Amino acid sequence: MDFDNDGDLDLFVGSKLIPQFYPTPPNSHLLENKSTKNEVKFVDITSNSEETFSKLGLITDAISIDFDNDNDEDLIVVGEWMPITFLKNDQGKFTNITTNSSLKNTNGWWYSIYKSDMDNDGDQDLIVGNLGLNYKYKASPNKTFDVYANDFDNNKKLDVVLSYYENNRQLPVRGRECSSQQVPGITKKFENYEKFANADLVDIYTEDKLKSGIHYKAETFASVFIENLGNGTFKSTKLPNEAQFSSINTILSDDFNNDGKQELLLAGNLFVSEVETPRNDASIGLLLSQTENGFHPVSLNESGFMANKDVKNMQLITINGKKCVLVANNNDLMQIFEIK
Numbered sequence: 001m002d003f004d005n006d007g008d009l010d011l012f013v014g015s016k017l018i019p020q021f022y023p024t025p026p027n028s029h030l031l032e033n034k035s036t037k038n039e040v041k042f043v044d045i046t047s048n049s050e051e052t053f054s055k056l057g058l059i060t061d062a063i064s065i066d067f068d069n070d071n072d073e074d075l076i077v078v079g080e081w082m083p084i085t086f087l088k089n090d091q092g093k094f095t096n097i098t099t100n101s102s103l104k105n106t107n108g109w110w111y112s113i114y115k116s117d118m119d120n121d122g123d124q125d126l127i128v129g130n131l132g133l134n135y136k137y138k139a140s141p142n143k144t145f146d147v148y149a150n151d152f153d154n155n156k157k158l159d160v161v162l163s164y165y166e167n168n169r170q171l172p173v174r175g176r177e178c179s180s181q182q183v184p185g186i187t188k189k190f191e192n193y194e195k196f197a198n199a200d201l202v203d204i205y206t207e208d209k210l211k212s213g214i215h216y217k218a219e220t221f222a223s224v225f226i227e228n229l230g231n232g233t234f235k236s237t238k239l240p241n242e243a244q245f246s247s248i249n250t251i252l253s254d255d256f257n258n259d260g261k262q263e264l265l266l267a268g269n270l271f272v273s274e275v276e277t278p279r280n281d282a283s284i285g286l287l288l289s290q291t292e293n294g295f296h297p298v299s300l301n302e303s304g305f306m307a308n309k310d311v312k313n314m315q316l317i318t319i320n321g322k323k324c325v326l327v328a329n330n331n332d333l334m335q336i337f338e339i340k
Contacts, residue, residue: 001064001073001075002073003030003032003064003072003073003089003092003094004032004092005071005072005073006033008033008035009033010030010031010032010033010042011029011030011031011033011042012028012029012030012031012062012064012075013028013029013030013031014028014056014059014060014061014062014077014079015027015028015029015056015059016058016059016060016079016080017058020158021158022058022149022158022160023058023080023081023147023149023160023214023216024149024158024214025055025056025057025058026055027046027053027054027055027056028046028053028056028059029044029046029053030044030045030046030048030049030053030094031043031044031045032045032092045092048092048093049093049094049095052087052094052095052096053094056077056085056096057077057079057080057081057082057085058079058080058081058082059077059078059079059082060078060079060080060110060111060112061077061078061079061110061111061112061113062075062076062077062078062113063075063076063113063114063115063126065115065124065126067086067088067228067232068088068232069230069231069232072089072090072091073089074086074087074088074089074094075087075089075094076113076126077113078110078111078112078113078128079110080109080110081107081109081147081216081217081218082107082108082110082216083098083103083106083107083108084098084101084103084106084110084113084126084128084226085098086098086101101232101234102229102232102233102234102235103226103234103236105141105219105220106219106220106236107144107216107217107218107219107220108130108131108139108218108219108220108221108222109130109131109218109221109247110128110129110130111129111130111131111247111248111249111268112128112129112248112249112250112251112268113126113127113128113129113251114126114127114128114129114251114252114253115127116253116262117262118225118227118253118262118264118290119227120261120262121228123228123230124228125225125226125227125228126225126226126228126234127223127224127225127226127239127251127253127264128223128224128226129223129247129248129249129250129251129266129268130220130221130222130223130224130247130248131218131221131247131270131280132221132222132223132243132244132245132246132247132248132268132280132282132283133221133222133241133244134244134245134246134280134282135221135246135247135280136277136278137162137164137173137218137221137277138164138221139217139218139219139220139221140219140220141219141220143164143165144165144217144218144219145162145163145164145217145218145221146162146163146164146170146215146216146217146218147160147161147162147163147214147215147216147217148160148161148163148201148205148210148213148214148215149161149213149214149215150205150209150210150212150213150214151213152182152183152205152209153182153183153184153185159182159183160182161174161179161201161205162174163201169200170200170201170202171200171201172201172204172205173276174276175193175196176190176193176196176197178276179196179204183205186204189204190204222238222239222244223238223239223243223244223248223266224236224237224238224239225237225238225239225294225295237294239266239288239295240288240294240295240296240297242286242297243266243286243288243295243297245282245283246268246269246270246280246281246282246283247268247269247270247280247283248266248267248268248283249267249268249269249270249311249312249313250266250267250268250311250312250313250314251264251265251266251314252264252265252314252315252316252325253265254316254323254339256287256339257289259289261289261290262290263287263288263289263290263298264287264288264295265285265286265287265288265305265314265325266283266285266286266287266288267283267285267286267307267311267314267327268280268283268311269281269282269283269308269309269310269311270310271310271330271331272310281308281310283307283308283311284300284306284307284308285305285306285307285308285311285327286298286305287303287305304337305325305337307327307329307335309329309330309332309335310329310330310331310332311327311328311329311330312328312329312330313327313328314326314327314328319336319338322338322339323338323339324336324337324338324339325337325339
């Protein structure tokens with residue numbers, strides 16, 4: 001991104017993890033391009049927007065876009081346990097204006113964000129990839145999926161607790177055995193499985209410990225198309241059910257079928273998961289065409305796009321004059337699909 005409009009590319013470095021301290025948010029950074037003909041040089045100017053970039057979140061992706069039409073590049077950032085986050089650029093100083101945006105209840109496990117003028121109206125729309133709606137974990141604004149982190153057993157190590165709602169009771173995701181492996185005192189406090197099963201999250205971990213630690217929540221796991229309505233306003237719509245089968249880690253748009261309209265190409269999956277939770281692997285890749293009624297899934301037989309591995313990225317490339325899609329799979333071979 002060129003945040004200062006001086007003709008060169010600056011860098012936003014979004015950070016995701018502090019090893020062994022999940023989900024503690026690390027600091028992100030803004031680097032100004034001060035390169036010359038003889039030297040490549042980037043200067044960390046994060047201090048100009050320290051309140052914005054300090055502990056911004058567990059960031060997975062970001063795009064630069066002038067969402068307020070003031071002729072400078074702003075940022076939209078996404079990540080785990082984060083809302084779709086809007087960072088307004090005002091002469092090189094960034095301010096988080098997410099709470100004032102037109103999008104509400106967007107906290108999720110976002111993995112990707114992509115911009116493209118899908119409706120040919122001259123502005124950039126957004127496609128945002130989330131965990132999907134086909135996973136063990138569920139979330140809604142009224143029944144959120146939560147994470148708490150604190151030293152629950154006073155051993156000077158950070159413990160992580162996941163929770164969900166059932167019949168308006170907040171309960172731990174993990175059972176007595178797994179929970180006690182992390183916090184051994186649980187076996188003494190709840191002598192048998194029945195007592196543990198009848199307890200809620202506060203009974204197990206205490207209100208003081210839950211409130212004094214780190215707390216994030218997810219309100220939606222749906223992947224969405226966000227139409228740019230202009231003047232900094234957006235309208236969010238869930239992508240079709242076929243796009244919700246698994247997480248969407250990477251997104252491309254192009255006129256793949258030469259009909260004069262932009263199509264979407266989606267891929268993802270999440271093969272790494274904890275022992276109690278099956279991996280998120282139901283996606284085989286998906287091509288979405290545009291119709292008068294929104295996006296329409298194109299069958300595998302028609303698209304020929306089969307990306308059913310642990311896909312982390314895709315790029316459009318040209319090989320011997322032919323346009324292709326390069327697919328990067330985690331711990332596996334790359335794939336190349338020729339666009340005909």
